[in-house]
Amino acid sequence: MSYYYELALLKSPLDNLTYCCDEKIEIGTLVEVSLQRRKVLSKAVVVKEVKKPTFKCTPIEIITNQYYSNEMLKIASFTSMYYVSSLGEALSLFIPFDRAIEKNEENEKFESNIVLSKEQEEAYEFCLKNKQALLFANTGAGKTEIYIKTIEKHLNNGNQAILLMPEISLTPQMQKRLEKVFEDKVAIWHSKITKKRKDEIIKRVLSGEVKLVAGARSALFLPLDKLSLIIVDEEHDESYKSDSKPRYNTKDLALYISKTLDIQAILGSATPSLNTYHKVPYYRLSKTYFDTKKSINYDDSTSNLSPKIVNKIKSTIEQNHQVIIFLPTRANYKYQVCTSCGSSVECPFCSVSMSLHKNSLALKCHYCGYTQQIPQTCPSCKTGVIHNLRVGTAQIEEELNFIFQDKIIKRFDRDEVKTDKELRKILEDFNSNKIDILVGTQMLSKGHDYHNVKLAVVLGIDSILKMNSYKARERALSLLIQISGRSGRKGQGEVVVQTQNSEFFNFYLGNRDYKEFLDEELTFREELYPPYYKLAKILFAHTNGLKVKDEFDKYTKILKSNENIEVVGANQSAIFKLANKYRYEILIRSKNVKPLLEVLHSINSPMVSIDMDTIY
Known part of the structure; x- marks a missing residue:
């Protein structure tokens, strides 16, 4: 007697396929099957028993001891539906159970001896x-x-x-x-x-x-x-x-x-x-574990390391304390800002900064498609000039090595820290005071306890505040608070922020609380953005620029005719060509998730990748 099963192929975008077997198999079991034109067997998961189909079925080759629990199947099914992938792609996130491994049921008791306040x-x-x-x-x-x-x-x-x-x-x-x-x-x-x-x-x-x-x-x-x-x-x-x-x-x-x-x-x-x-x-x-006093100073210079910043670093090191210098990862990309007033060019319809497109020598909004020429002077102050700025960790490390030749300066970013061993070494050296200045990206802001750090320098924060994203304000303020938390964990600490938007940061970091910012930001987003709306990004990419443009135009037309969703932007991507592929994107939104998912699941194109709940 033969049994017939629907299988989800792991790591494959294909829909479920039907195979047969002479023996009964439990739902969730990991099996191996042959696929046309493939020499090696493919791994798949048994997801459903089905009736004998009208077509001839290939037999399942190997039944393993490994299996996915009912809970895993349920979570994978939701992931596949909500984030628009095949069930096989969703299941490939999980590591299966193994019937061959015996369970050890002993229950140990733990005692942390932590006394909470x-x-x-x-x-x-x-x-x-x-x-x-x-x-x-x-x-x-x-x-x-x-x-x-x-x-x-x-x-x-x-x-x-x-x-x-x-x-x-x-x-x-x-x-x-x-x-x-x-x-x-x-x-x-x-x-x-x-x-x-x-x-x-x-x-x-x-x-x-x-x-x-x-x-x-x-x-x-x-x-x-x-x-x-x-x-x-x-x-x-x-x-x-x-x-x-x-x-x-x-x-x-x-x-x-x-x-x-x-x-x-x-x-x-x-x-x-x-x-x-x-x-x-x-x-x-809100009450901190250690008594700390923190002062936040602002530096509105546009040079990477201004005399004010250099002097602060010098005096901190002379007192045998350490310094961290932070640059946003995105500061390695170009961004546009007025060198006089610190403003960027905002879209008149979306309250987000616009993006530079060098190919067309224009500024574009990725939310509504509004396009304009790069202005000669700043639209805000009418006198300043909009400049492209670029700065990176390697450049700052080089400048610091030139200024502080007798000090130990290290970089802490993904280019420098590639292995677990390197990561542990640099953190151990820093915590045992073998490094004077640590220069890094977002990795520096992540919850570390540096007890001898008395100065945190933040460069390039304006690049985040002026990003073309509805989340720009939230990202910038959150990041600055996180970085500030790395200085003066015990006792006195100082933060120097290089920004031409000190009014914004000082407003919330001065006498107000992050909760007040969140309450105000909720009001700002009410009729436009998450959490009130669901956002999804549809990215088209192909090595043939004409083909991908045709596909993009076809779906833009289809989506704009759909009354249940709103197309808020349809443009070239900010990075138009990446890995030799031309890229276009459509941003859609809806107050209800159901019509959005219906639309996303209806898109059938080999050029498309879908990002539900996109964060950009």
């Missing part, structure tokens, strides 16, 4: 009461202690937990704190660890030996059968959004898993994203 205790209780909770805690307010206490409670009940962090640069520091309490029952998981180490961790997870997994976003997809807690630290961080298919957002998926599996989810940040603040109940923890 009154405010921390209230925050801890709030998180326990709410299945989904936002821990809105100032930098240095002691979020980690609350995380550890919550993890301890879940593990002592015989369950497992996941602690997600946005960057691997956070893991060495967090690893020490977690291992102190949970010893060898914690596993660290991220892209820089070797395949051999990953295989070891998976075995330990499957056997039940690992109770807590801490790591980057892929840790969410490990085979934990007693998962009862997901913590998403620094939830505002945009590296939680995947840039490859399926383009899921980790924190949103964590909330979906929490609701689906009825488990606890805690999202934590000093600068929570507007979407999370709007939809998740929060506890405001």
